[in-house]
Amino acid sequence: MGSKAERVQEAVREAIVEYQELNDSNVQVVGEEPSPLEFMRLVALNRPCLIKKGARNWTAVRKWNSKYLSNVMRDEEVEVAVSPLGNADAPVKTENGDYWFVKPLDKTINFVAAVEHIKMEEASAEQGPHVQYCQSQNDNMRNEYSPLLDDIPRDIPWARIALEKTPDAINFWLGHSKSTTSLHKDNYENVYVQVVGSKTFTILPPVETACVNEQMLPTATYVEDSEGRLVPTLDDDPSPRPFPLWDPDQPEENASPLSKYARPIVVTLEPGDMFYLPSMWWHKVAQKCGEEGICVAVNYWYDMNFNGSLYSLEKMAQGVSWALFQEEGDQRREHGEKQEL
Amino acid sequence: MGSKAERVQEAVREAIVEYQELNDSNVQVVGEEPSPLEFMRLVALNRPCLIKKGARNWTAVRKWNSKYLSNVMRDEEVEVAVSPLGNADAPVKTENGDYWFVKPLDKTINFVAAVEHIKMEEASAEQGPHVQYCQSQNDNMRNEYSPLLDDIPRDIPWARIALEKTPDAINFWLGHSKSTTSLHKDNYENVYVQVVGSKTFTILPPVETACVNEQMLPTATYVEDSEGRLVPTLDDDPSPRPFPLWDPDQPEENASPLSKYARPIVVTLEPGDMFYLPSMWWHKVAQKCGEEGICVAVNYWYDMNFNGSLYSLEKMAQGVSWALFQEEGDQRREHGEKQEL
Numbered sequence: 074m075g076s077k078a079e080r081v082q083e084a085v086r087e088a089i090v091e092y093q094e095l096n097d098s099n100v101q102v103v104g105e106e107p108s109p110l111e112f113m114r115l116v117a118l119n120r121p122c123l124i125k126k127g128a129r130n131w132t133a134v135r136k137w138n139s140k141y142l143s144n145v146m147r148d149e150e151v152e153v154a155v156s157p158l159g160n161a162d163a164p165v166k167t168e169n170g171d172y173w174f175v176k177p178l179d180k181t182i183n184f185v186a187a188v189e190h191i192k193m194e195e196a197s198a199e200q201g202p203h204v205q206y207c208q209s210q211n212d213n214m215r216n217e218y219s220p221l222l223d224d225i226p227r228d229i230p231w232a233r234i235a236l237e238k239t240p241d242a243i244n245f246w247l248g249h250s251k252s253t254t255s256l257h258k259d260n261y262e263n264v265y266v267q268v269v270g271s272k273t274f275t276i277l278p279p280v281e282t283a284c285v286n287e288q289m290l291p292t293a294t295y296v297e298d299s300e301g302r303l304v305p306t307l308d309d310d311p312s313p314r315p316f317p318l319w320d321p322d323q324p325e326e327n328a329s330p331l332s333k334y335a336r337p338i339v340v341t342l343e344p345g346d347m348f349y350l351p352s353m354w355w356h357k358v359a360q361k362c363g364e365e366g367i368c369v370a371v372n373y374w375y376d377m378n379f380n381g382s383l384y385s386l387e388k389m390a391q392g393v394s395w396a397l398f399q400e401e402g403d404q405r406r407e408h409g410e411k412q413e414l
Numbered sequence: 415m416g417s418k419a420e421r422v423q424e425a426v427r428e429a430i431v432e433y434q435e436l437n438d439s440n441v442q443v444v445g446e447e448p449s450p451l452e453f454m455r456l457v458a459l460n461r462p463c464l465i466k467k468g469a470r471n472w473t474a475v476r477k478w479n480s481k482y483l484s485n486v487m488r489d490e491e492v493e494v495a496v497s498p499l500g501n502a503d504a505p506v507k508t509e510n511g512d513y514w515f516v517k518p519l520d521k522t523i524n525f526v527a528a529v530e531h532i533k534m535e536e537a538s539a540e541q542g543p544h545v546q547y548c549q550s551q552n553d554n555m556r557n558e559y560s561p562l563l564d565d566i567p568r569d570i571p572w573a574r575i576a577l578e579k580t581p582d583a584i585n586f587w588l589g590h591s592k593s594t595t596s597l598h599k600d601n602y603e604n605v606y607v608q609v610v611g612s613k614t615f616t617i618l619p620p621v622e623t624a625c626v627n628e629q630m631l632p633t634a635t636y637v638e639d640s641e642g643r644l645v646p647t648l649d650d651d652p653s654p655r656p657f658p659l660w661d662p663d664q665p666e667e668n669a670s671p672l673s674k675y676a677r678p679i680v681v682t683l684e685p686g687d688m689f690y691l692p693s694m695w696w697h698k699v700a701q702k703c704g705e706e707g708i709c710v711a712v713n714y715w716y717d718m719n720f721n722g723s724l725y726s727l728e729k730m731a732q733g734v735s736w737a738l739f740q741e742e743g744d745q746r747r748e749h750g751e752k753q754e755l
């Protein structure tokens with residue numbers, strides 16, 4: 074039978090495998106927006122859904138290009154996230170082998186300059202030292218980007234009616250193919266709309282939490298040194314926070330004992346596609362540009378329900394994973410040393 | 415930090431306590447039947463709901479009494495579950511301290527005789543040696559009890575529309591105050607309608623699975639011996655099955671290390687009340703008779719969705735509980751010896 078901890082790990086593995094047996098290995102694709110009831114069924118299942126061309130008639134989808142955006146936004150200052158490799162909000166291995174959770178350097182610049190920088194970076198063969206990504210994730214559509222707000226719906230009617238709430242945030246995303254968003258999860262029901270270019274989501278259901286190898290990482294931020302290089306620098310309060318070390322695109326590295334049982338689902342959004350990503354799903358996001366060298370999207374975050382069984386059962390799964398697999402400080406360093414990136 | 419197993423147990427405890435902080439300690443009570451969308455929101459939350467007098471206009475609620483039932487059903491043979499203490503489908507402690515999962519003796523008798531026996535048992539001061547409960551739980555309304563089928567709806571419209579299915583079973587329950595249904599759970603969305611007398615459900619959410627102390631119990635059935643006594647007798651295939659040993663009404667006995675964190679919710683159904691008991695909730699059910707000495711109910715079982723996150727996360731919680739708390743054969747005996755009922 075093995076030790077109790079071994080039996081617990083085996084129970085977690087069995088639930089993961091059973092989930093995979095009971096569920097499609099693909100995202101469901103539909104051709105029309107759901108009714109509130111149909112959407113609520115997806116929320117109840119906590120299953121993603123791609124609504125192919127669901128936003129085809131949005132003004133944003135029909136009109137947005139670099140000229141239009143630059144014209145409407147010409148007087149606006151916007152926040153850009155700057156990181157050396159396009160890896161904002163990501164675990165980064167430090168010289169001594171430790172991983173830190175490193176946030177981007179936030180800069181405020183004129184929107185037109187941001188678009189031009191992004192197009193320039195996309196066009197250049199090498200990786201520039203400063204990848205910029207407009208991704209402030211703070212309801213920026215209703216703030217910095219409000220001149221563009223009339224081009225999109227104020228909310229998603231079927232989501233508002235089903236969930237009985239308006240979106241907590243509407244976010245504008247503008248980047249290029251060198252920016253990625255590393256594997257993480259959000260406590261939101263996410264309706265994501267691709268406008269220009271494409272995005273590829275690599276996603277894992279909450280039941281696969283034990284596969285992502287969340288470790289406690291000190292928090293840091295990229296800071297520009299005197300030569301303009303971006304250097305990860307521990308925050309004043311670097312209190313560690315849990316973050317996945319495992320990357321579905323490098324599955325052999327930084328694996329937990331259960332990572333090999335993960336079955337990531339990959340889904341690509343083209344312009345006009347709407348994607349429902351349910352709360353608490355792990356997602357890694359990569360992007361490709363349209364002809365003009367930009368990738369643009371908008372998403373709506375609806376607060377998830379924290380009452381009910383799902384949230385607490387997922388917290389249990391996460392807590393059990395931490396208890397099984399989280400390493401103490403010393404082990405973590407050792408682990409880092411063993412597994413060079 | 416303690417051992418891994420201790421940390422796992424602590425993670426489970428934390429999720430249970432967090433659930434209780436985030437959720438009402440009562441069942442929500444509403445005055446009208448929900449719409450399909452409203453019902454789907456409850457299903458998504460996996461939260462129970464009492465629809466006070468929701469079935470007040472049902473023919474069954476207005477007409478059923480012992481005379482009416484006996485008249486309509488006078489020619490029918492029905493199955494009754496017979497057990498010494500009204501404890502059918504329950505863990506029973508055997509002489510050597512082991513627990514068995516003991517099923518009732520099933521008898522087929524004339525319905526009128528069953529009603530008379532139940533009324534007689536209810537009226538008698540002592541516990542009779544043979545408690546009878548019509549509770550075959552096998553879609554009996556559409557079989558043995560089909561003469562009564564016109565008195566109830568064929569399904570629950572808001573449940574059928576929301577869940578996109580018809581009921582898997584419609585069950586008729588006829589018993590008296592000595593019958594109880596011991597703590598268990600079902601993989602059904604349950605719409606339970608009280609018709610005569612009252613029922614008290616003591617319920618626990620799926621996240622509290624680690625509190626119910628499921629142990630592997632050999633299966634047995636009550637068999638009548640030559641003197642007519644009911645004796646638990648191991649089945650031909652007594653393969654053990656998991657069953658809760660903990661009883662929310664005897665919380666000190668047969669407890670798992672986490673039983674003390676359970677917060678059972680008690681809800682009583684009066685005639686005409688409808689109760690939505692979500693899938694996978696633990697429930698123990700007791701009953702009181704109406705004036706005539708009978709207690710009658712009808713319920714609709716809709717198959718739950720096994721895909722999606724909820725089922726698999728609950729399976730994980732259950733598997734983790736088993737890994738932590740299930741005893742090997744010898745320990746179980748010892749445990750039984752220590753804790754006399």
Ligand SMILES: O=C(O)CCC(=O)C(=O)O
Nearest residue numbers: 246253254259263358372
């Ligand atoms: O578009 C991206 O880069 C990331 C999107 C994301 O993480 C989200 O919508 O939650």
Ligand SMILES: O=C(O)CCC(=O)C(=O)O
Nearest residue numbers: 587594595600604699713
């Ligand atoms: O009414 C009873 O005795 C038990 C009901 C029950 O367990 C159920 O409806 O699942």
